[in-house]
Each structure stands twice: as C-alpha cells, then as structure tokens.
Amino acid sequence: MSAALCLLLGLTALMSPAAEALDNGLALTPTMGWLHWERFMCNVDCDKEPDTCISERLYMQMADVMAKEGWKEAGYEYVCIDDCWPSHQRDAQGRLQADPKRFPGGIKKLADYVHSKGLKLGIYADLGKNTCAGYPGSLGYYETDAQTFADWDVDLLKFDGCYMDWTLLGEGYMNMSKALNKTGKSILYSCEWPLYEWPFKQPNYTAIRETCNHWRNFADVYDSWSSVKSILEWTASHQDIIVPSAGPGGWNDPDMLVIGNFGLSHDQQESQMALWAIMAAPLLMSNDLRDICPRSKELLQNRHIIAISQDPLGKQGYRTAKVDSFEVWERPLSKNRLAVAVLNMQEIGGPRGFAIRTAPGWKICDPRCNVTQILPQYKEMGVQTPQSQMVLSVNPSGTALLTVTPISSDFKGRQKLHWQDTSVKRKHATIL
Numbered sequence: 001m002s003a004a005l006c007l008l009l010g011l012t013a014l015m016s017p018a019a020e021a022l023d024n025g026l027a028l029t030p031t032m033g034w035l036h037w038e039r040f041m042c043n044v045d046c047d048k049e050p051d052t053c054i055s056e057r058l059y060m061q062m063a064d065v066m067a068k069e070g071w072k073e074a075g076y077e078y079v080c081i082d083d084c085w086p087s088h089q090r091d092a093q094g095r096l097q098a099d100p101k102r103f104p105g106g107i108k109k110l111a112d113y114v115h116s117k118g119l120k121l122g123i124y125a126d127l128g129k130n131t132c133a134g135y136p137g138s139l140g141y142y143e144t145d146a147q148t149f150a151d152w153d154v155d156l157l158k159f160d161g162c163y164m165d166w167t168l169l170g171e172g173y174m175n176m177s178k179a180l181n182k183t184g185k186s187i188l189y190s191c192e193w194p195l196y197e198w199p200f201k202q203p204n205y206t207a208i209r210e211t212c213n214h215w216r217n218f219a220d221v222y223d224s225w226s227s228v229k230s231i232l233e234w235t236a237s238h239q240d241i242i243v244p245s246a247g248p249g250g251w252n253d254p255d256m257l258v259i260g261n262f263g264l265s266h267d268q269q270e271s272q273m274a275l276w277a278i279m280a281a282p283l284l285m286s287n288d289l290r291d292i293c294p295r296s297k298e299l300l301q302n303r304h305i306i307a308i309s310q311d312p313l314g315k316q317g318y319r320t321a322k323v324d325s326f327e328v329w330e331r332p333l334s335k336n337r338l339a340v341a342v343l344n345m346q347e348i349g350g351p352r353g354f355a356i357r358t359a360p361g362w363k364i365c366d367p368r369c370n371v372t373q374i375l376p377q378y379k380e381m382g383v384q385t386p387q388s389q390m391v392l393s394v395n396p397s398g399t400a401l402l403t404v405t406p407i408s409s410d411f412k413g414r415q416k417l418h419w420q421d422t423s424v425k426r427k428h429a430t431i432l
C-alpha cells in the first residue's frame with residue numbers, strides 16, 4: 001500500500017462516524033425540551049407552594065406555555081419530570097405509582113394531556129435501590145418499570161445512578177436499555193452511567209453509545225457562572241475521549257440550560273446557549289416558562305443558535321484554542337460550514353477585541369468565506385479572506401458566535417482537505 005493511501009485510510013478512520021448508536025430511532029439530533037430539576041428540585045409541599053411543587057399541575061402548565069408561546073415551534077418538545085414524583089411505596093403488583101396527592105390523575109393521564117398539546121412526556125427513575133432523593137429505585141424491577149412507563153405512554157426516561165454498586169453500572173444501564181426495547185415502544189433513554197463511573201475508571205463510550213441516547217458525564221449544573229464554567233472546562237479537558245462518541249442517536253449531556261433563572265448575567269446566558277449548541281448538547285431548559293424575561297426567552301428561541309445545535313451532520317464541537325483569556329470553540333456543520341464561538345474568560349474590564357483570523361478553523365476561509373455573526377447580535381459580515389481584519393468585540397464572560405461558509409472555485413477538492421485538517425487537529429487538541 002502506498003504511503004499516500006495509508007495516510008488517506010488513516011484520515012478516513014478519524015473522520016468516520018462514531019460507533020453504533022442505540023437503535024431506537026430517537027435523538028437523531030440533540031433532544032430539546034424542559035426538565036424540572038435545577039429550578040424546582042424536590043419541592044413536595046403543595047399545601048404551602050402549590051405553584052412550584054412537583055405535581056401534575058406544574059407539567060400541565062409548562063406544556064400549556066410551551067404549546068402557546070413559541071417553544072414548541074422553536075423545537076422544544078419534551079416536558080420532563082425529574083426525581084420526587086413517585087409514591088414511597090410500589091403498588092400491590094410491585095409497580096411504581098405516582099404520589100396520589102400530587103398526581104391525582106396519574107401519569108397516563110398526564111401523558112395524554114401533554115400529547116394533546118403536541119408535546120412529549122419524560123419521566124425519571126433510578127438504576128439502584130433508591131432514587132437520589134430516596135424514592136423507590138428500579139433495581140430488581142427493570143422490566144416491570146420499563147413496561148409501566150410504556151403502558152403510561154411515556155416518551156423519555158432519565159435513569160439516574162444513585163444507590164448502585166458502581167461495578168454493576170454498565171450491566172444495569174444495559175439491562176434497562178434492553179427492557180425498554182422489549183416493550184416495543186421507542187422511549188428516549190437518558191443515562192448517567194459515565195458520571196457515576198468516572199471516579200473509578202474511564203467509562204467505555206462505545207458501550208455507552210450503544211446503550212443510551214444521551215449520557216451525563218459530569219456534576220449537576222447549578223444556577224451560577226462558576227458551575228457553567230466548570231462544565232465547559234471538564235468537557236474541554238476530556239474532549240479527546242468524549243467528543244468522538246457523539247453523533248446522531250447519542251450525545252454527551254452537560255446537563256440543563258439554566259437560562260432565564262437568577263444566577264447568570266445576560267452575557268453568561270448567551271455563553272451557555274452558544275456553547276451548548278457547539279457541544280451538540282441536549283437543550284433541556286430548567287426554568288419557569290410561566291415567568292421568564294423576554295430577553296432570555298428570545299435567546300432560548302434563537303433559531304440561528306438552534307440550527308447550530310440541531311445541525312444534521314451531528315458532530316460535536318470542541319475547544320480549539322485558548323489564548324489571552326479567550327477560548328475558541330468550533331463545531332463542524334453540514335455543507336462544510338463551521339460554527340465558531342469566541343468566549344471572553346477575562347472577568348475584569350470591558351469588552352475586548354479578538355482578531356478572527358487567529359481562530360484555528362479560519363483556514364476554511366482560504367481563499368474566501370462568508371461570515372454570519374449570530375451573537376451578540378445577528379449581523380451578516382460578508383465575504384472574508386485569510387487576511388481578514390475583522391475584530392470581534394466580546395464582553396467579559398460573554399461569547400461571540402459565528403457561522404463560516406467556505407467559498408471556493410475548485411470546491412470539491414478543497415472541501416475534503418479542510419475536513420481532514422480539522423480531524424487531525426482534533427487529535428492534538430489537548431496540547432492547548
């Protein structure tokens with residue numbers, strides 16, 4: 001075999017799609033929806049706080065708003081229950097049952113209601129003896145619980161990993177995946193297998209991708225910039241391991257969007273939205289959609305950012321440079337385009353300028369490219385070249401987000417070369 005052919009084959013292997021995904025036809029692009037945990041946690045006191053307690057009312061009201069106020073049209077589809085929904089006792093047949101006081105209609109009726117709004121319902125359970133908040137776990141009941149959720153017509157299961165022997169995590173997550181499949185109903189399967197395994201060993205992402213539609217890797221998100229930053233840093237420092245496992249059918253899950261709550265400035269909210277799109281992350285909002293400020297709503301419904309998130313190529317982006325307290329993150333998009341996010345990590349002073357030609361992915365602008373700025377505001381920047389003098393102004397803890405479309409006269413030959421370059425670069429991304 002010639003050296004050139006060898007090289008070509010090697011590069012093709014790097015570019016080949018991720019390993020086999022769980023074959024349930026779901027999550028071909030990152031999941032979009034709403035999940036109660038970060039904002040509403042385990043508030044079960046419906047006497048004192050009827051509007052914010054974990055009850056069927058909360059999900060019905062969220063579904064109403066999602067259907068009425070543009071969320072569904074923007075792509076947000078799943079209304080998801082987290083921990084604290086069940087009764088502390090299983091029923092006489094050993095099945096989970098919803099808390100009768102807080103869910104008087106039961107989960108099946110709630111699913112019917114959510115479906116009547118054109119949306120889908122997600123539920124929560126746990127691999128181990130108990131859920132994290134101490135409700136009944138599914139250990140020993142995987143088939144029963146999978147069948148119960150299918151009978152209730154539930155569309156998504158978030159399966160937590162509390163109170164479980166870590167050496168059985170893989171077996172347990174795989175068993176539940178099979179149990180869900182056996183019901184014959186496609187149920188989106190959201191796992192936390194790697195999150196619970198990382199303290200002991202490096203998780204097997206090939207197996208995880210075969211088993212789950214998305215998987216949490218790192219700590220729960222909090223409503224703070226330090227939390228969002230820690231998730232970005234963890235992701236970048238493990239990107240060589242986790243990025244290749246993402247693709248249609250299975251995604252890395254950096255946890256919920258906390259946009260529209262209390263802890264992030266508007267610039268920081270823009271950073272979370274931009275970077276979650278670059279990371280091909282599930283977009284599961286945890287906020288109060290009944291009472292959200294118009295700017296946060298507009299950001300969460302920004303169709304240009306959502307188009308990056310949902311790009312059909314299905315490749316996760318990664319950090320490509322860290323220089324002068326800027327971070328550059330890039331995501332390959334369909335039609336040879338590239339999304340570029342420039343994050344200003346300097347939390348003192350005012351807006352700072354970043355010369356875009358220094359972004360590693362800018363080489364797709366040879367000989368020319370067409371640039372659209374999406375954040376901080378939409379602006380068509382027109383045709384640029386490798387020598388572009390364009391300087392982005394980025395606020396402290398804010399992000400500038402662009403899409404870059406190469407323009408080339410001999411397009412066919414070039415397009416291949418550019419993506420090979422990007423794949424090779426990814427291999428060395430941790431040298432940063």
Ligand SMILES: *[C@@H]1O[C@H](CO)[C@@H](O)[C@H](O)[C@H]1NC(C)=O
Nearest residue numbers: 023024180181184185186187
């Ligand atoms: C179950 O798995 C098989 C084989 O992977 C797949 O073809 C089928 O669509 C799956 N069914 C459901 C309901 O997920």
Ligand SMILES: *[C@@H]1O[C@H](CO)[C@@H](O)[C@H](O)[C@H]1NC(C)=O
Nearest residue numbers: 140142168169171172173175
């Ligand atoms: C997984 O299923 C296998 C085969 O039925 C069983 O032997 C094993 O105990 C199960 N493990 C867990 C953690 O459920």
Ligand SMILES: *[C@@H]1O[C@H](CO)[C@@H](O)[C@H](O)[C@H]1NC(C)=O
Nearest residue numbers: 019203204205206207208210
């Ligand atoms: C990881 O999982 C895959 C798929 O289940 C398996 O083929 C492979 O042997 C596993 N790798 C290791 C190192 O255990």
Ligand SMILES: *[C@@H]1O[C@H](CO)[C@@H](O)[C@H](O)[C@H]1NC(C)=O
Nearest residue numbers: 370371372380382383405407
């Ligand atoms: C550049 O992109 C904008 C926005 O999509 C489009 O309107 C414009 O026609 C493009 N220009 C070129 C030269 O491709």
